[in-house]
Amino acid sequence: xxxxxxxxxxxxxxxxxxRNFYYRIVEQAEDYNHHVLEGRKQEERREQxxxxxxxxxxxxxKIFLDSDFYNIAGTLDVIEEKDGMIYPIEYKKxxxxxxxxxxxxxxxxxxxLEEHLNKDISKGYVFYVESAKRRVVVLSQDLRELTIQTIQxxxxxxxxxxxxxxxxxxRCHGCSxxxxxxxxxxxxxxxxxxxxxxxxxxxxxxxxxxxxxxxAYLRKKDGRILVTKDKETIRDIPLTAxxxxxxxxxxxxxxxxxxxxxxxxxxxxxxxxxxNYLGWxxxxxxxxxxxxxxxxRAVDNENLRLVLAKAFVRGKLSNMRTLLLRYNRxxxxxxxxxxxxxxxxxxMKVESADSLEELLGYEGNGSREYFSxxxxxxxxxxxxxxxGRNRRPPRDPINAMLSYxxxxxxxxxxxxxxxxxxxxxxxxxxxxIYGRPALALDIMxxxxxxxxxxxxxxxxxxGMVNQADFRQEFGKCEMSEKGRKALFQAYRNRINEEITHxxxxxxxxxxxxxxxQVRFMAKVLTKELNEYKPFLxx
Numbered sequence: 123x124x125x126x127x128x129x130x131x132x133x134x135x136x137x138x139x140x141r142n143f144y145y146r147i148v149e150q151a152e153d154y155n156h157h158v159l160e161g162r163k164q165e166e167r168r169e170q171x172x173x174x175x176x177x178x179x180x181x182x183x184k185i186f187l188d189s190d191f192y193n194i195a196g197t198l199d200v201i202e203e204k205d206g207m208i209y210p211i212e213y214k215k216x217x218x219x220x221x222x223x224x225x226x227x228x229x230x231x232x233x234x235l236e237e238h239l240n241k242d243i244s245k246g247y248v249f250y251v252e253s254a255k256r257r258v259v260v261l262s263q264d265l266r267e268l269t270i271q272t273i274q275x276x277x278x279x280x281x282x283x284x285x286x287x288x289x290x291x292x293r294c295h296g297c298s299x300x301x302x303x304x305x306x307x308x309x310x311x312x313x314x315x316x317x318x319x320x321x322x323x324x325x326x327x328x329x330x331x332x333x334x335x336x337x338a339y340l341r342k343k344d345g346r347i348l349v350t351k352d353k354e355t356i357r358d359i360p361l362t363a364x365x366x367x368x369x370x371x372x373x374x375x376x377x378x379x380x381x382x383x384x385x386x387x388x389x390x391x392x393x394x395x396x397x398n399y400l401g402w403x404x405x406x407x408x409x410x411x412x413x414x415x416x417x418x419r420a421v422d423n424e425n426l427r428l429v430l431a432k433a434f435v436r437g438k439l440s441n442m443r444t445l446l447l448r449y450n451r452x453x454x455x456x457x458x459x460x461x462x463x464x465x466x467x468x469x470m471k472v473e474s475a476d477s478l479e480e481l482l483g484y485e486g487n488g489s490r491e492y493f494s495x496x497x498x499x500x501x502x503x504x505x506x507x508x509x510g511r512n513r514r515p516p517r518d519p520i521n522a523m524l525s526y527x528x529x530x531x532x533x534x535x536x537x538x539x540x541x542x543x544x545x546x547x548x549x550x551x552x553x554x555i556y557g558r559p560a561l562a563l564d565i566m567x568x569x570x571x572x573x574x575x576x577x578x579x580x581x582x583x584x585g586m587v588n589q590a591d592f593r594q595e596f597g598k599c600e601m602s603e604k605g606r607k608a609l610f611q612a613y614r615n616r617i618n619e620e621i622t623h624x625x626x627x628x629x630x631x632x633x634x635x636x637x638x639q640v641r642f643m644a645k646v647l648t649k650e651l652n653e654y655k656p657f658l659x660x
Contacts, residue, residue, distance in 0.1 A: 127188050128276055130196030130234070133269075134227035136276045138293065140286035144279055145299050149410040149543070179204035181211075187234040192273055198231050202247075210235060210246045211256065218253040222268070228259045229269040283412070285650050302542075304641060307626060311642075311651055318626050329363060330614065334370035334395070334606050342379040364388055366537060368530075370606065371395040389540070391533045395600065399529040399559075402536065410543030416647040417561075421548050430564070430646075430654055431481055431551035432472050437568035437656025439469050439488040444659050445571045446492070449499045449579075458498055461491045478551065496520075496575070501583045515598035520578065522592060522599040523609050527574035528566070530613050534633065535562040535569075538640045544647075565639060568657045573616050573632055581612040624658050 128147075135143040180203045188195035200211035210231035214224060228246035235243050249256040259265075279286065288294070288305030297303070306318030331347065333340065338351045347364065349357040361382065367390045369375065375390070380403065383390060392400040420426050443465040450458040468488045475481040489511070497508040497520075508520040516522040536559055539546045549560025551567070581587045591605030601609070620629045623638075630638070635657055645651040 127193055127195035128273065130194055130227060130230040133194060133230055133273055133276050134223040136272050136279070137223040137226055138221075139289050139297070140275075140279060141288050141303060141305075142297065142299055143276060144285055145302060147276075148280060148283065149412060187231075187238050189234050189237045191237060192230075192233055192270070193277075194230055194234065194273060196231060196234060198234070200249075201235070207244075208235065208239070208241070209243055212246070212248050214248055214250050216250060216252050218250045218255045218257060220257070224248045225259045225265055226269045226272055229261055229265050230273075232261050233266075233269070285648060301637075302641065304638075304645075307638070307642075308645065308650065310626065311653075311655070317628075319628065329365040331357075331359060331364050331367045332370070332607075332610050332614075333368070333373050334603055334610075336372045336603070338373045339376070340367075340369075340374070340379055341376040342382050347379065361386060361388075366391065368393065368533065389537060391537075393529055393533070395606075399532050402533070402540075404540055413543045413644055413648060414545050414548075416649075417544055417548050420647050421550065421554065427550045428475070428478060428481070431478055432475060433654050433656045434551050434564050434567045435481055435485045436469060436472050437658060438485065438570065439465055439472070439492075440656070440658050441568060442488065442492045442571045443469070445575060446495070446499075453498065455495075455498055457495050461495050464488075464491050481551070492571070499579055504582055505589050506582055517597055518594075518599050519587075519589065519592040519601075520582070522601050523578045523581065523587070523605075524574065526601060526606065526609060527577055527613055528570065530610065531566050531569060531574050531617075532559060532562050534617065535559075535566045535636060535640070538637045539565070541637075542640045542644050544640065544644060565636070565643065568639065569632065569636060572659050574613065577609065577612040577616040580616070581609050586612055621659065624660055625655065 132143055132147050135146065182201045182203075183199065184197055185201050186195070186197045198210050199213045202209055202211055210228055212224065212228050212231065225248075228248060232243040232246050235241075243261060245261055246259045247256040248259060288303055288308055290305040290309055294300055294303070294305050304318075306316075309315070310318050331349075333349055335349075335351055335356065338349055338356065341348050341350070342361070345361050347357075347359045347361055348355055349359075366388060367375075367383070369390065370393050380390070384403070390403040392402065394400060420430075443462050446458050446462050446465075450462070465488055468484050468491075472481065472484055475484060493508075493511045497506075500506060500508070506520055507518065509518075511524070512518070512521050513525050516525045536546045539562055544561060546559040546562045548554060549558075549562075549564045552558065552560040552563040554560050586608040587605050591602045591608065593600050593602065617632045620631045621635070622629050623635065639657050642651060643654055646654045
C-alpha cells in the first residue's frame with residue numbers, strides 16, 4: 123500500500139504510538155473524543171484570523187506545503203516572520219511540556235519550509251494553549267536525523283501493512299482510538315495476564331428514536347427533530363440527544379432532516395409493520411477498505427469459515443441453554459432439564475462438524491429442542507400459546523414478537539458492523555445471497571436468546587403485552603402499534619442492561635458487548651487475534 127504524501131501530524135504520531143499511526147493512515151480511522159473536539163474548536167478560532175500583522179513581526183496561518191523530496195505534506199498552524207527570520211509555530215491543546223514527537227512535528231514543518239523557500243530554518247516553536255506559553259525547538263542535526271528516520275519508519279509501516287502492537291500504557295488514556303484499539307483486551311486475549319479495566323463509554327450511547335405511528339412525519343427545526351401527525355407535534359427532541367432513528371411502516375421524513383442526520387453521522391433504519399428489516403440510510407461508508415478486503419479473503423477460505431461458523435453456533439446453543447437453566451432454577455421442570463441436557467450433547471458435537479451443512483444440522487436440532495419447551499418459561503396464567511418457531515409470516519403472537527425482536531437486533535448488529543468497517547452482507551455461516559445481511563445474522567446468533575427471547579418473555583410475563591395487541595388474519599399475525607411499542611420498550615431495556623463480561627469480568631451493557639464482538643471479529647480477520655471467542659453468558 124502507498125499514499126501520495128505522508129501527513130506531518132501522522133509522522134509525529136509514529137513516535138508516540140505506531141499503532142495509532144496505522145489506524146489513522148492505513149485504515150483511515152476518524153474516531154474522535156472530547157480531546158479531539160476541543161482541539162478542533164481551538165483551531166477554528168485561530169482560523170478566523172488568517173494573517174496577523176503587528177509591530178516587529180508577521181504571522182500567516184493555515185499554510186499548506188508539501189515536499190517531493192521527503193514525501194510529506196502538512197498544513198502549518200502558523201508561520202512567523204521576525205527580524206529577517208522565518209520559523210513554524212505548532213499549536214498544542216494541553217499544558218507546556220517537553221515531547222520529542224512535538225519536536226519532530228515542528229522539524230517536519232521546517233523541512234517543508236526549507237524546501238519551499240530554499241532557505242535554512244534554525245528553529246521553530248510549540249505553543250501550548252493551556253499554559254499560553256511557547257517552547258523553542260532548536261533544529262539540531264540530531265533532531266533532523268531522528269525526523270528523517272521517523273519518516274522512513276512511517277513508510278515501512280504502510281508498506282508492510284501489519285498492525286503494530288499496542289503500547290498499552292498511560293499513552294492510551296484519553297486516546298480517541300481506544301475503542302478501536304482495545305489494547306488491554308487484545309493483550310489479555312493473547313497472553314492471558316492482567317485482566318483489562320472497563321473500557322470508556324462508547325460514542326454510540328444507544329439513544330434510539332423509534333417511530334411507528336402511521337402517518338407520522340419527521341422534520342427538523344432549529345437543531346431539533348419534530349415528530350408530527352395531522353399538524354400536531356407528538357415529540358420535540360434535540361438532535362444531539364439521538365444516536366439512531368428507527369422508522370416503522372408508513373412514517374415519513376423530510377429531505378432537510380435526512381441531510382442533517384447524515385451531516386451528524388446519525389443512521390436511519392427502516393422496517394415494515396410486520397417486523398421485516400428493509401435497510402438503512404447510513405452516513406459515509408467506513409474508509410477501512412483493508413478490513414473489507416481481509417473479510418472478502420476470509421469468506422473464500424473454507425477452513426476459516428467453518429471455524430468461525432462453529433463459534434457462532436456454539437455461542438447460540440450455549441446461550442439458549444443458559445437461558446433455560448436460569449428460568450429452571452425456580453421452575454424445576456423435568457422437560458426443561460431434559461432439553462438442557464440434549465443441548466449440551468449437541469454443543470459437544472459442534473466442534474467435530476466437518477462442513478457447514480453438518481453444522482447447520484446441529485444448529486437446527488438444537489433450536490427445535492429449545493423452541494419445543496420455550497412456552498414452559500411463560501407464567502401459567504398467561505393467555506399466549508406457543509408450539510414452535512414459524513415465520514414469513516409469523517402465525518401467532520409469540521412468533522410475531524420474536525420476528526420483530528430479531529429485526530431490531532439485526533438492525534443494531536448492522537449498525538455496529540458499519541461503524542467498525544465490516545460489510546454486513548459478507549458472512550461466514552449464513553449463505554451470502556443477494557440482499558441478506560449474512561455477517562449481521564452470524565454475529566447476532568450469540569445474542570438472539572439472551573436479548574430478544576428474554577425481552578419477549580419479559581413482555582409477556584410482566585403484562586406489557588396481551589392478546590388484544592395482535593391481529594390475526596389469513597394465516598398471519600400482526601402486532602398493533604401499542605404492541606410494537608411495548609416490545610420495543612422491553613427490547614431497549616434488555617439491550618441496555620449491564621452484564622459482567624464472561625472473559626474480561628467488567629460490566630458492560632449488551633449493546634456495548636455486541637460492539638466488542640464485532641471489533642474482535644475485525645481483529646481476527648486482520649490476523650491481530652488468532653481466535654474468535656463467542657460471547658457466552660453464565
